[in-house]
Amino acid sequence: MDINRKSSLETYTIIASFIVLVFAMLGVCLHIGFVHKMDLAALNWFNRMFKAPAMNYNGGLFNDVMTLAASYGDAFSFVLLAVAGAVILFVKRYYIVSLWILATVGFGGILGILLKEIFQRSRPYDHLLVDTGFSFPSGHSLSSTLIAMTLLRVVIPKFSNKALRYTAYVMIAVLWVSILFSRLYIHAHFLTDVLGGTALGILWVLGMKYIGHLITPFLQKLPLLKKSKIYTLCTK
Template sequence: MQKNRNWLFVGIIATILFLSLTIAVYTNSSGLAFIDRSIQETVRNSVNPSQTHVFTIIAFFGSPTVTIIATLLIAGAFWHFKNRVIASWIMLVQLGGDAVAFLIKEIIRRPRPNMQLVKDTGFSYPSGHTFSTALLGLTILFIIVPYIKNRETELTVSLLTITWFCFVAFSRFYLRDHFPSDVFASFLLALSWWEWMRVIYFQYKF
């Protein structure tokens, strides 16, 4: 019970921070623009063809389309083993979350950064890649990992999941397809969405 309360608190804080950041983006906050620009300039100094190639591949496999396919496979496995409530919930979280992120993009309509290394279309805020990957990562960490009995395997899967998310998130502003604030906002939105969906899940289940 205490653990659920702690995660609910995390979800509330993430929601507040996301809304605050969204307001800053919508109002073109000069402070936020300065932070974004400072991070972009720092990352720009490390750009080279080899890294760009690697992060382009990472961005491809971290795309919402690939993430949805991975989620479908996970949900399908739970459905196959007769755990259909969790299977349905996993798909609702991913597909519903992606729909929410797309709606926010259309409302905020933030243009993407200039001089993209890999051309992307649509609006910038929030990052769909980061958001989708974060939801997939949370599914792995909190739905799949608890089923793993071997402690070392559990730790390995958890570390690989977190590392993959960090690479996907970094690739978005390395490739200049997003501002750093887009990426951070996506992480906050994913935490918020995940926690509120957990509340719905437990209410439905119990």
């Protein structure tokens, strides 16, 4: 895939994510009937397909996978992953991209918390007691998207080994989708919560990617960062 096609795909992704985020936000904020019915329809579908939600490892392989994704796909896990990745890059003297990862994940997470306080949406009536706080946007969806998009659009494209690169793509995509699905499977969120968190994460990473690309030349002039190795945020 050449640069122009990647640029076009990224542009379409930004537009689609923006539309989804605005749709979800307006639907939740204005209590639009169609959006409410869509959320209830999705919730009822999961009820019919998977019965009562369960967070345990005694309900078969699929339930085990969903429990695992729901248990370890939270914001804290991804913050630790982001910090670990940033530390590794920092040690390798990729100072600027290391700071970029921390800023992208950190400020993206803070934005999600602020939006939760603004919308103050209650969770589904039958959510598990382990789920606390407000529902929109989904914190798991946002945090997993921040990390997944960072890996998919910034880190993995740098892998020189083609087989390793595509294997990593598939593994991250499967893990990401599993976490998103698990939020609906255990009734922790409405569909629009997951859509909103995912769209916000995609927009945030791609926006920060663009900002990082613009300010990198200026950051490289700073005394503390001028020895940083170059790690372009735009993919090849």
